[in-house]
Every structure is written in C-alpha cells, then in structure tokens.
Amino acid sequence: MRPDSDITKNKANERDGQQQPLTTIDSTNRPSNRYLAKLGAVALIVAATLPFIRQPTPTGSNAAPSIGVDSRAVPRERKMVLETRADSPTDVCTRWSHQSAVINGTLYVYGGQATTEPGQTENKWNNDFLSMDLTKSWQISTPLLTGLLQPSGPPNVSNGFLWNDHESLYLYGGEFSDSPISPPSAFSLWEYNAVNSQWYEHSDPTTSSGENAQSGDQSVQRAAEGAGASVPGLGRGFYFGGHEDTHTTEGWSNQVARIYIKSLIEFTFPGYQNSQVASLSDNKAAGNDGAWRNVTDGGAQDSAGFPERADGLLVYIPGFGAEGILLGLAGGTEDTFTQMNVIDVYDIATSNWYKQATSGPTPKIRVNPCAAVAAASDGSSYQVHMFGGQNLIPAGNQTQYDDLWILTVPSFTWIQVDQKSQSVPPGRAGHSCHMWDGQMVLVGGYVGDQLSCDSPGIYVLNASSLEWGTGFTALSGGSGSGSAGSSDASGGSSGTVAASGSGALATADAASPTGSNAADWVSNARTNPFNQQPAQLANGSSSGGLEGSYGYQVPDVVISVIGGNAQGGATVTAPAQTPQEGPLKTGSPIIYSTITSSSTATSTGSPGGNNNSGSGSGSGGPNIAAIVAGVIAGVLFIIVCYLAFCAWLYRKRLQLYKRHVEMSQQAALNEKNHPTIPGLLPTHAGSSSGGSNDRRPFAAFSEDASGRGSSKRNDNNDWGYNEAYRTDTVGQGSVDGFLLGRRSDDSGAPEDLLAGNTPSFWGTVLAPRRSLRVVNRD
Numbered sequence: 001m002r003p004d005s006d007i008t009k010n011k012a013n014e015r016d017g018q019q020q021p022l023t024t025i026d027s028t029n030r031p032s033n034r035y036l037a038k039l040g041a042v043a044l045i046v047a048a049t050l051p052f053i054r055q056p057t058p059t060g061s062n063a064a065p066s067i068g069v070d071s072r073a074v075p076r077e078r079k080m081v082l083e084t085r086a087d088s089p090t091d092v093c094t095r096w097s098h099q100s101a102v103i104n105g106t107l108y109v110y111g112g113q114a115t116t117e118p119g120q121t122e123n124k125w126n127n128d129f130l131s132m133d134l135t136k137s138w139q140i141s142t143p144l145l146t147g148l149l150q151p152s153g154p155p156n157v158s159n160g161f162l163w164n165d166h167e168s169l170y171l172y173g174g175e176f177s178d179s180p181i182s183p184p185s186a187f188s189l190w191e192y193n194a195v196n197s198q199w200y201e202h203s204d205p206t207t208s209s210g211e212n213a214q215s216g217d218q219s220v221q222r223a224a225e226g227a228g229a230s231v232p233g234l235g236r237g238f239y240f241g242g243h244e245d246t247h248t249t250e251g252w253s254n255q256v257a258r259i260y261i262k263s264l265i266e267f268t269f270p271g272y273q274n275s276q277v278a279s280l281s282d283n284k285a286a287g288n289d290g291a292w293r294n295v296t297d298g299g300a301q302d303s304a305g306f307p308e309r310a311d312g313l314l315v316y317i318p319g320f321g322a323e324g325i326l327l328g329l330a331g332g333t334e335d336t337f338t339q340m341n342v343i344d345v346y347d348i349a350t351s352n353w354y355k356q357a358t359s360g361p362t363p364k365i366r367v368n369p370c371a372a373v374a375a376a377s378d379g380s381s382y383q384v385h386m387f388g389g390q391n392l393i394p395a396g397n398q399t400q401y402d403d404l405w406i407l408t409v410p411s412f413t414w415i416q417v418d419q420k421s422q423s424v425p426p427g428r429a430g431h432s433c434h435m436w437d438g439q440m441v442l443v444g445g446y447v448g449d450q451l452s453c454d455s456p457g458i459y460v461l462n463a464s465s466l467e468w469g470t471g472f473t474a475l476s477g478g479s480g481s482g483s484a485g486s487s488d489a490s491g492g493s494s495g496t497v498a499a500s501g502s503g504a505l506a507t508a509d510a511a512s513p514t515g516s517n518a519a520d521w522v523s524n525a526r527t528n529p530f531n532q533q534p535a536q537l538a539n540g541s542s543s544g545g546l547e548g549s550y551g552y553q554v555p556d557v558v559i560s561v562i563g564g565n566a567q568g569g570a571t572v573t574a575p576a577q578t579p580q581e582g583p584l585k586t587g588s589p590i591i592y593s594t595i596t597s598s599s600t601a602t603s604t605g606s607p608g609g610n611n612n613s614g615s616g617s618g619s620g621g622p623n624i625a626a627i628v629a630g631v632i633a634g635v636l637f638i639i640v641c642y643l644a645f646c647a648w649l650y651r652k653r654l655q656l657y658k659r660h661v662e663m664s665q666q667a668a669l670n671e672k673n674h675p676t677i678p679g680l681l682p683t684h685a686g687s688s689s690g691g692s693n694d695r696r697p698f699a700a701f702s703e704d705a706s707g708r709g710s711s712k713r714n715d716n717n718d719w720g721y722n723e724a725y726r727t728d729t730v731g732q733g734s735v736d737g738f739l740l741g742r743r744s745d746d747s748g749a750p751e752d753l754l755a756g757n758t759p760s761f762w763g764t765v766l767a768p769r770r771s772l773r774v775v776n777r778d
Helices: 033-052 515-520 556-562 624-673 761-766 768-777
Strands: 094-096 099-103 106-110 113-115 129-133 145-147 161-164 168-172 188-193 198-203 227-231 236-240 264-268 291-295 313-317 325-329 342-347 352-357 370-375 382-387 404-409 413-416 432-436 439-443 458-462 467-469
Touching: 099 168, 099 432, 106 168, 106 432, 106 439, 161 227, 161 236, 168 236, 168 264, 227 325, 236 313, 236 325, 313 370, 313 382, 325 382, 325 404, 370 439, 382 432, 382 439, 404 556, 413 556, 624 761, 624 768, 761 768
Parallel strands: 099 161, 227 313, 370 432
Antiparallel strands: 094 113, 099 106, 106 129, 129 145, 161 168, 168 188, 188 198, 227 236, 236 264, 264 291, 313 325, 325 342, 342 352, 370 382, 382 404, 404 413, 432 439, 439 458, 458 467
8 A cells, every 4th residue: 555645754853863852941931831731722632633534535535435345455645636537528529449338227438449530540548437328218319428527547448348246347457558658557456336436446456266267366467358248146257368468568568479368357246256266165255356267277268279369259148057158259369360150158157168059151250349138038048139340351451340140049040130121330340239128239339431420429229129220218217216226136246146057947036027016017227227027037046137138029030040939938949059068068048937017028938958849838828918908909899899889879869869859840730730620530639548549640541553542541641650659648758649659559558768858879878778679669
C-alpha cells in the first residue's frame, strides 16, 4: 500500500542521529493555568475528531468500500481525488474494440477505441463509461445511452473483457494505445460496483493451483484480444486465448515478438465457491480479491490440434455437464485461423477441453465477430447467434462481414439466416452483442471505409423472428420493489448454488409463475431480474437457466432442423456428428417443465436423451393458451350469432307490430265511415254469454266461376288482417273490439302476444321465445 502524501512529515527535528536541545522555560515566564486549560481542551477536541476522519476512496467518496472488496487494494493520494472527471460522451463517430456487459437490465460499455470525426487516426483509445437501459423501449436512432463519469483509475484499454456477476463488473486485460504509444502499467483487476457506483482496484493478483492448472502464486498478466465469457450463476469469469506484447505487458521489450496463447484464465468472483481451485477446497468461498486459475493442461488443450488463437468467441451453454459447457469459436493468429467445422468444448466441472464436429454449411473463417445465445423455453435447445467479423487474408485487404449464422446446440448444426429481404447493419468487426428480452443488442464495430460515421452504432435483432428492427422492445420492465440489482431469487454474490445435474428436471419454486397465478405473472426487475425464461427462474436451490432469454421463441428455420415448436420440444437432442467423449457424449440438456405466462406461450417438455431418434415428447403437452383462446373465440362467436338472430327477430316483430297498429287504425276509420246496417250486418260488440259466433263484419264478396256473385268468405278482409286474429270477445289488448291475439275458440286462455308497448331490442334478447311465437303466428 502506498503511503498517503500527507502522513510523512513529523521527524524534522531528528537528523544525523543528533538530539535537538531542549528549550528551558524561566519560572517567571511560565504560562498561566488558564492558558494550559484552553490548550488541553483544544487537544481533547482534536483527539476526539481524528478517528472519524477517513481516507478517501478511489473515486473520491468517503463511503466505505462495498462488501467483498479489500479496501487495502484501493489507496489513493489526495491529489488523485476525481475532481476533474467529466461525463463520458455518448455521441461519437465510430466505436469498436470496447468492453461491455449486462447487469440486471443495464448494459455497460467501457473504453475501447472511438473516433469523433471521419478519418481520425490518433487518440482513439479512451476510458468512456456508458450505460444503456434495457428495461425501457427505445429506437435505434435514439438509444437510451447515458454517459457516466470517466474513472481516473482504470486504464484506457481496448480488446479486453468485462466480466460480471449480479452486482459488479470486473475489467480484465486489454491493450494500450499504439498511436500515440502509451506504455502499459502493471496489471490490476478493476471492479465497478453497480450498486454504489464505485470503482475498486485489486492490485497484484496471483494465481492459485487447481485442476489442470499451473502452479499457484504466479502473477496474473494482462492479455488482449482474447475471448471472454461470464457465468453469473456460477460466479465465474473466463478469458480464452489472446496475445501478449509490448502494448499489454509492463516492461515488455519492443524487440520481443508478440506471443499468442491458448490458456484459459478463470476468475472466481468474491464470495463464490469453486471446487476446481485448490485454495477453495472444503467448500471455501473466494475472498475479497476473488481467486485466479490458469488452465493450461485440460484434455485436448495440450494437443497439437489445439492452436493458439486471438480475436475469437467464447459462449456459455447450460447443461450437458454438472456446471455447463463453454464453446470456443472463430479467431486465429497472424498466420493461421480457426475453422468452424469443429468446435472446442470446455467442460467447466472437470476443467477439460474436447472437440465436437458440426454439420450443415460452415461459416467462413473470421476474427472479431460477436455472438449471443438464447435458450428455448424448455431448455431443449440453445441458439448461438453469430454476426459479422472480418477476414485477415490477404493482409491489408480486410473485408467486414454482415452475415448472420446460428449454431444450434445440442445438434451442433450451422444454419445461415437469409437476410435478403431486410435492411441489415453494415459489415463490421470488433463489435459486441448481448441477449436481453429475446433480442440481440449489437453495439459498435469497426466498419472500415464503408461508412464515414456509424452513429449511434446500435442495432437490434429480434432473435425469434430473425429480423433487424428499428428499436428495442422491453418485455421486462424495470418496476418492482427494490433496486434493479435486487432479487427475490438467490444465487447472487452470497455464494454459489449448485446447478441442476445433467438431464435433471428443474422446476421453479413458489416464486415462479405457476398454478393459477401463471397468467397474471409479469416479468420485471423484481420477479425476473436475470431475464430468464419463466420456467427457468433462479430460486433458492438453483441458479436457473440462461440469462437474457425471456420472451425468446425458437424460429421456424431452426425448428425445421431440430424439430419441436416455438417453445422447444426439440427432437434432436444430441450432436448430428456423434461425439467420441466428454459431456456431449454422456450428458444431456436440462429440460424444464414449462408454464404459461402473460407474455409467452409455453409447452411441456421432458428430459432429453442422448441419441438422435427422439420421439418428440418435448412438444406433446397441451397448449393452454391456445385452448383458452379457442374457448373465448367460440363463446364470442356464439354471442355474436345470438345477437344477430335477435336483431333479425326484433326487426320482424317490429314490422308486425307496426302493421297491426296500421290495421287497427284503418279498421277504426272504416267502421266510422261505414256504419252497421241493421238486420244485415252484425255489430262488433257481441254478447259474451252467447254461444257459437260466426258473425263476420263486412264479409267480402267475390264471383264464382259462373260469374255469379257469392258470399264465400275470403281468408283476408278488406283491412288486410287475417281472420285467425279475430275474436268477438272484447278484452285487454283489443282495438275497437278486435283482439290482437289468439282466436276465442282456441284451447286455453287467450294470450295477447303483441300486447304492451313498442317492442324493444333488449326485450327480444331477454325473451326471444315470446318474440318468436309472435313471428310464427304471422
């Protein structure tokens, strides 16, 4: 620890071993007791205040360092307090070779190279520190980028990596500027705590011995252009390959050529366990500075067919082994390049490397692409999305690619995505990609001379439809109690929770969207802080599934290769090229029992087997959402049909009512104009006590076939109403003696079907039978 500049000042009176003479005080000139009392009081106040004066932290705050970090690693002289820091610029011309990571819905970008104007060739290295909000929707033309304070401690580096757990970022590696040349400093691991927004330095890290690793107590060196991966659920970060030279290592002579490496650096985050590290045996957790291991002898890693490489990819796939696997893709050196028809597979639990052949068309060799992985809802398949990169052959004539490939696992089949019918980001290299809410967010990239500027340089791919969109759509909001870093799910920095075994059936606990609450469950920062599929949430006994996959559905182009449906149920559950050894031969994916949520439709899966013949049982469960939707649609159809029938019935009844009203009015008018002839025509008001009554008012006359007049009754009278509706009994509902109801000679009591007020539509809806009888009587 460096001493504080204000502490070493107090021995000016002791030089050359000589003691300074004491000054004697004459008794006549002694200070009075009053002055001595005042001096003693001042001394007492100073003594009481000193314990509360704190040395500033690396960022100039007097706050205590965060839990899990050794404060001795971050001393700072007062002159280094960050008083002149500025906000990082968000508006640049181009940005590439940066370091980035996502913590609970916030994407952080650190350093790299950037230009502020076209053609800029110097002063590109920076320590810009940005954040992007993935809990809100935004357009790619105006992404929610925020410039954070530029830290004074972490160096200006590019081509390093940002590891992350659920609370902190860890900056490892990177190279210093070559124009102008900036000599590299001694390596320190820099940690950014996202909870209190502070940077901390872990200086002089050393390795620990362990499984397939070098001996311990060796200084950790800085490497650049390697491939990195974070596994927050395990509490570990990995860095594969890369190079060391005069721009990465302090004291490296420019007369010594660059060296490429093939080792795997593993960093166990503070507070987590790792049985592969000797110093963490007996279930010990890593201390405040974490634990380092340099894996160099892991299986195929020690063979001639495992070359050194840089500028490649490293991605994490859960399952198959006890702690999942890492896949090494792409990359190369100045002379050789890694083919992608064979993938390097690292079993995390055993610290061994294996080889796995792929099927399907193979992407061209390339360096500096980006990749992001999405998990099916039931965990039966994982899709590695790889975009862009560039070739280095021929030298000086690099071509940046804009193609999109999917490596589907466990089939290990390459699929090229057809992008001809859509707008695609310009080809690029040195960009980064992250999966969140089932969308791949692409940041930056070197675009060569294709564009003078690529600002803001943010693009979004919908991994379910495989379409490049105009914006990011947030499916998991940032609302919910607690901060974005908090969670109801365990598996944070308090220690590693053992992952489910290979092929195990992982189910969510009571905190998961299950049972009657499934349809109302909403993903947000509290219920799903790690953005996992609903059936794969972290809980008290499991770190859960792959992070960032919430809302993802398997696209059709992948289903056509591995079977199943959009929620999973892959029928191809093992590599198309049979593995010879390792976790892909003996293990299988973790299959989750899927559920229904408000944003995703899921199916029921089953544990996958280790063969290619799968029966497709993973897709055999009922689709609850489809059933509910079908029932609702059926009920709505029946209601619409019933209302349509009632509308027709109402119109018919209304027409009848209007016609009968007109008939009644016409009858009254005719009776007034044509009085009854005594002795010939009977009157209306017949006696109610009489017997059979055949009397008919104004019987119609017609001519028979001979032309003679006839008194034969016509079925309808001159007023248009049918005789069937006539009665001689005057009662309720009658109009001038004519009852608009049943005939008096019908059996049963007379019923007036048109009695009452004008027919209404809702009356018809509520009593359709009565209206139907009126219509049928017509």
